[in-house]
Amino acid sequence: MNLREKIDISPMSGYQWAIVAMAAIMNLLDGFDVLALAFTASSIKAEFALTGVQLGYLLSAGLIGMTAGSLFLAPLADKIGRRPLLLIAIALSALGMFGSAFIEHHETLFGWRLLTGLGVGGILVGTNVLTSEYSSRKWRSFAISVYAAGFGVGAVLGGFFAVALQDVYGWRAVYLAGAGLTGLCFIILFAWLPESIDFLLNKQPFNAQKQLNKITQKMGLGKDWTLPEKISHDQGLSAVKKLPISPLFSAQYLRSTLLIWTAFFAIMFSFYFVSSWTPALLKDAGMSENASIVVGMMISIGGTVGSLCYGLLASRWSARHVLMLFTVLSSCAIIIFIFSSSILWLAMVFGVLVGALMNGCISGLYTLNPNIYAADIRSTGVGWSIGIGRIGSILAPTIAGSLLDFGWQKQSLYIAVGFVLLIAVIALYFLKRPTKIQAV
Template identity: 25%
Template sequence: MTVPAHPTFDDLLDRAGSLPLRRLVVLLCAVVTTLDGFDTQSIALAAPSISREWGVPAAAFGSVFGVGLAGSLVGTVLLGRLGDRYGRRGLLLASVGLFAGCSLLTPLAGSVPALVVARFLTGIGLGGALPAAITLTSEFAAPRRRGFVVGLMFCGFPFGGVLAGLVAAPLVPSWGWASVFVVGGVLPLALLPVMRSLPESPQYLLQRGEHARLDRVLARMDASGVRIAHTPAPPRSPVARLFADGRALGTVLLWTTLFLALMLAYLLVNWVPLVTRAAGAGPAGASLAVATLNVGAIAGCLVLGRIADRRRPVVVVGVGFLLGAVAIAGLAWAGGSSGALFVVTSVTGFFAIGSQMCLAAVCAGFYETPSRATGVGAAMGAGRVGGILGPVLGGVLLGTGYSSSTIFLITAVAAVLAAVTIVLAGRTAPRPSPVIVAEVAR
């Protein structure tokens, strides 16, 4: 393929010679998100065994679950900021090392307070890994398939949760609860040497003026005969750039969308099993309902992400949330039939949670290189707050006398609001300009 006289960096990403490196980035980042999802789910799977072994009530684990999400919130916001200062690759390696080490230390905790500390530190590493993986994948994905590729990579997170359940089922009865955390620590540690082959983002290296490292990455992309003109970053901090150049309102709307999207997602994940049990499906049926919700979410993310690559992403995601609202409302009347409930949960996962997962690519495309990791981390942090409040909101509503059907209708309203805010965010954001311009070396 001939390089145009004045191609953008996106043109270079479409070259066949860059495909092996792009595949490596997507694969390793997908493995990281899978391990992230595995470790996030592991504490819920180990909690019943820990409760019996330590002789503590199950209610005591509320703080353990909550502090893990709080640590993840800290990681997404603070470590995401470091990704724009020290690089996406370095942040990803450090975050994986942190949650791997803390996972291995978790079995040494002999009390609930010690477990709280271990899960908080683990959460910081888990939270830091996601924005780094999303940003790096986005900056190496060809533009015509960026939404699909980032979505495919992000599907590793729910897949990791499913994998944790499959691994824990035979492991915990035979080797005890500690074995889940040993697996959750050993696997990412074993991955770290392989992750050293990951390249740094060329856009980041250009902004930092690290031309020697940039040339090495371009050589791996089969673009060693290309020079890239330096475009200096604006003299603002990455945080300030989230609100500069006409992005202030869009940033707030994006945060609002993530807040609503994760609030409804976590509310569904926590309350769908209870509704399924109430419908007479039993424990196996409750697990199947959660499985159909997650499988639907993965399928929805991939399909909607592919459509978003051909249409306006914010419109596709907005329509997905609207259709998800209809499906969530359907949960209110499907509760009387377990068969109908399984169908509706899969459709709900496809549109409501699938749209939420597509937001990862939307966030990455919303900001330019100097503030992309910070922007992704901050948006995901807003989402984490919604994820923490979602299950709590469901419990409060149920405790005040609202039926489960009413709770689902309220959740459907949140999906409608998410559709409105993401479309408005897209309309208010300035059109991204190419940061990098390449010229054939003469």
């Protein structure tokens, strides 16, 4: 039995759960850092006399940065390791938050938000892969769901935290607090975060044997594991010319890559449409501003519950089948939600349900994605899937706004999004069911 198989079948140790907890905390801070501008938008708009278009550009900067981080930082993790990539990404995020606190012109803020998003994009990839690799087969779905739930918790807590800080110290304090917390996270991770076992086995960097046995001893798996014979990946000059993402389109991975990209794009597109437009559309339909914001908060609150529920269900049944069920139910819930929006309590109930189901879908994607690719290209595969999903998240608010300008009614938009989710179901149906994390 090799070490990868031993991890898959063994009970999760306290050390492994501690790694999952570190990933969840990183994701929690990501939720705060990414949405910091949403929490402070009104104050920044007033101070710099921004137009709606200018504020929109600033709000999009974080998402653009996250997309770039997922696409272009992720391949670094397959070259230098998961741990160094995470430390670099967290440092970028902390620097972006710190710089945002001292801007004198709104144009400068765009650059700092781009840098923050770049770091967050790298963190999302690194934490997803590391959580998956350190989890046993039985608890992998739940562990990833715990990690994924951190983002929603950070968004909700960040909102309350930001309100309290702004009232006393002004909007810049929100960014200083985010920088401080992210910097503290960097110190903790530098001291305690281990390297990926799969990376040590596959790439075998300097001192890999010593690192491996130190980690396995903490996991309760002994300290007598040896590195396998290193497989040479040197295939001559032709290999040098290949792009880092070329393996994703090889005969082995092409079908799975296109299908998981389709699922990511469709689900992230739908999620960010609902998150971005629901409060505004409900307000336009006659709901009070406070009530529409409450419904929007219900979607975020439901997300944390949904991620954990998905993880528990997927630990008992097929992760792919549970994800398909969540996606179908999300499609139905979105349509019912918009037709029940005239009744506040009913809208709140279905808002929680929509948030729970759609965040469960995202947890499911994070669970399936690392299983598709071998260790030497896993971060690249995961990063590009998340990046494609982020492109969907960027396009969703813009496309929805254009359709509204063309005369679409809000009910029609939500029905269309319901059908977009069904595209994801079809892609998931044809996606080959992954059986285990591949070590090499």
